[in-house]
Amino acid sequence: MAPSISSSPGRVLTLSFPCDLAAVREAARQFRTFLNDQGVSAEELDAWELIVSEAGNNAVEYTRPESVGLPIEATVWVTHLNVELQVRDHTPGFDLPEDTPLPDFEAEGGRGLFLMRSLSDQLRYLRSPGDNCLIVRKGRSGISPARESAGDSLQMAIMESTLHTLTEELAASYESLSAIFRFTAELNRGGAGTEFVDRWLRELMMVASADWFVLRLSNDTTTQLRVEGISRADLRFEPLDLREGQRLESSVELQAVMGRQDMWFDAASPTAAGDPLTQFGVALAGFAHPIYVNEELVGVLAIGRYASHQSFTAGQVNIIHTFADFLGIQIRNARIQEGYLRSRLVTRELEIAASIQRSLLPERLPEPPGFRLAGYSESANKVGGDFFDVIQIENQQHRGLLLVIADVMGKGVPAAMFAAIFRSHLHALISLSGLPGKLMSWLNRALHPDLARVDMFVTAQIVFLDWMDNEIRIASAGHCPLLIAAKELGIMEVTADGMPLGIDLQMEFEEKCLPMPETLRLAMLTDGLIEARSPEGELMGIDRVKSWMADSIRRNDTAQTSCESLVELARTFQADAPAADDLTLLVITRQPEVELS
C-alpha cells in the first residue's frame, strides 16, 4: 500500500503509511525523491534512504500486536543546513544505548541502529507508552551554488512551513520555558517551599494535560520518601521506606527510585493492587520519574491520567522530565541554602551563649589583704560547662573568701545553661557560704530535679577561707582534688567525700577543715587539666601539676604568673592536639607578712 502524503509544503514532507515492510520501502523511495528535489546530494540520498528504511523497518517489526492497525508517521524536514527525520512508532520502545557496537560477524540481524548512527550526526529516541519518536539529524554537504541560491530565496517559505508543522511541539516548549522563567524569577524571592512546589506542579499538570500528580522528596537521611506536593489534598500517602527489606513490587515510585529509571503504568501494565498510587484510581496511565541531581536522590514524581488508555505523548514526557529535573535542582539548591543558614544561626546562637557564659565569671577578682587571686577558664567548644566564682564574705557570722569551681557534665549550650543555674542557686544560698558542706547539700537539693530530668550532673568544689577562725573549710561533690602548698604541709592533695550534684537527692556532703597556714598557695582545678592528653595520648595526671606547683613556689610566682604558667603547661603538654575538655583553674596565694585582723 502506498503511503499517504498528509503534508508537503515547502521543504517538509510527512508520510503516514501502514505498518508494513513494503510500505516502508515505498516511503523510503518517496523521501529519496523528495530530498533529491531539495538538492540533497546523491551520497546523502543513499544514506537517507537507508536511514528511513532502517527506522521504518524497526517501527514495523517491533510494533505491539494491538497497534498493528495503527499507521506509522514519518516526517522529514530539510533546512539549509540539516536534514531531520522523525519516525513515530507504536512499539514498546527501547533504551537507546550510548554506544552501539557492531554485532557478531555471523549475526543475521542487529545492524540497523549501528547503521543509522554511523550515517547521521545525531540520533535521539523519546519514549512514551502511546508512541515513541525516533529523531535522526544529519548536516548537509555538497549543496551546489545554484541550489544554495534557490535555497536562500526560499528560506522564508521554509521557515513558515517548518514552523507550521512544529506548532504543537513549539507551543508545548513555549509553555514549558515560560513557566520555567516565571518560576526562576520567583525563586529569587524565596526558596523552593511547599507552596512554590505545589504551584509549579499544577502548572506542569496543565501543560502536560495530566489529571493528577504526587511528588515525594527524600528526607535528610535518605531513608524515606515523603509527600511534598499532591494534586488531591483529600488523599493521604504514608512515607515510603527506602531502607532494605521494602517490597519494591508494591510501589512503582520505589521501583523508579531504586532502578533510577522511569516506571510506566497503563492498561497493559497496571500498578500493583497495594500501590499507593491506586488511591487516584484503578485504571491509571502515567509514570514515576526519579529525580536525581549529581547522583543525589532528591525525590520522585508520579504523574498521570485517570484513563488507562490515555498515555502521554513523547513531547509531553519530555516536558515532564524538564519540569521535574529543573524542580529537583531548585529543591536541592534550596536545601543547601537552608543548611547554610541553619549553620549560621547555630553559630550565632553559640556566640550568644558563649557571651552569656563569660558573663557568669567574676568580672574582677577580690583582693583581700594578704591574698592574691588569678583565674582562667577556656572552653573546648565555643561554649562550655566549667564555672568558677569568688565571693568575699563580710557578715556577722562569717568573714572570709568563698571559692567555688564547678564542672557541668558535657559541653556546649546545655552545659553552659546548667552553669548559669548553678551560679543563681549559689548566690541565693550565700548565707551558707561559711559552711561549704551544708552549702553543697543545699545546692544538690536545688539542682537535683533539673539535673536528674536530663541525666546530667555537676562536679563542684567549695572552699571557704575563714579568716575569723583562721581555717580552710572544704567540700567536694565528686570534683578533682584541691592542691594546697604550705611550709608546714608541703604540697598536698585535699579532697572531701561527696557524690556529684544531681545524683543523690539526700546526699549530705562532708566538710574538711584545715588550719590556715601563714604561707599558702592553693590551686583549684577542673579535670580538663588533670586529664589533658599529649598528642601521643599520655595523660597529664596530678603529679605533673604538683611538680608545676613546686616550681612555681621555687620561682616565687605571683598568683597571676602562677596561673599563666599552669595554662602554658597545659598548652605545651597538649601541643597541637585539640583540647578534649574545658580547662578552668583558680590560683590563690597568701603572703605571710600581711597581718590579718
Added chain:
Amino acid sequence: MRTISQGETLLFTGFDNLSGVNAGLFREFLRATLRPEHRFVEVDLQRATFMDSDGLGAVVSAHKAVAGRNGGVRLKGAPPMVRELFRITRLDTLVEFVPQA
C-alpha cells in the same frame, strides 16, 4: 526473485533491492533451492539500487550456508551504495565482489 543452479553455484537474480521487503523471501529461496553440490551463492545485484540491514542479514545467512563447503558468497555488479554498506559494517571480507558481466 528467482534462483538458477549453475554447477557449483546457486545464482540469485531478478530483484532491484535486497531489503526488509524481500530478505525473508531470499532466505526461503535459499533453503528451498540450495543443493549439496552448491559451494557458492552468487547474488546478481546488477539491477539493484538498494540494500538495508535486512538484506545484509540475508547475505550473511547465505554465507553461513556455504562457508562449511569451502565455498562463499559472490556479489555480482554491486552498486557503490551496497559496497559502502558492507564496508561500514565490516562485512566486506565476508563476501567476494565480482564485476558485472
